[in-house]
Amino acid sequence: MPIYEYVTLDEGCDYCAASFEIFQAINDEALETCPCCDEPVRKLLSGFMVGKGDPLRPSNLDSKGFTQYKRMGKGYYEKTAGPGPNAIADGDS
Ligand SMILES: [Zn+2]
Structure with a gap:
């Protein structure tokens, strides 16, 4: 299932x-509001999370200055390419 990323249009929570990020089936309607605070949200493009013959290999991403992360667990992402930090963890899990 593809991952869609959303961000608030307003102050949000x-x-x-x-x-x-949220997992949704391709046919699901896009979220319009935050599930937490009901502020309007918009969908961000996160195309290269959606596999299938994706030409964006880590080496290509790196040379273009992108940083790619792979989700390793709940709230934890490990870098697979690019100049960013080696790992990011969100929240205080
Ligand atoms: Zn919110």
Whole structure:
């Protein structure tokens, strides 16, 4: 299932102000409001999370200055390419 990323259009709450990711089926309607605070949200493009013959290999991403992360667990992402930090963890899990 693809991951969609959303961010609030307004002030939002802690959850949506920093953007959040959600698994949705391709045919699901896009979220219009934050599930936490009901502020309007918009969908961000996160195309290269959606596999299937994706030409964006880590080496390509790196050379273009992108940083790619792979989700390793709940709230924890490990870098697979790019100049960013080696790992990011969100929240205080
Ligand atoms: Zn919110």
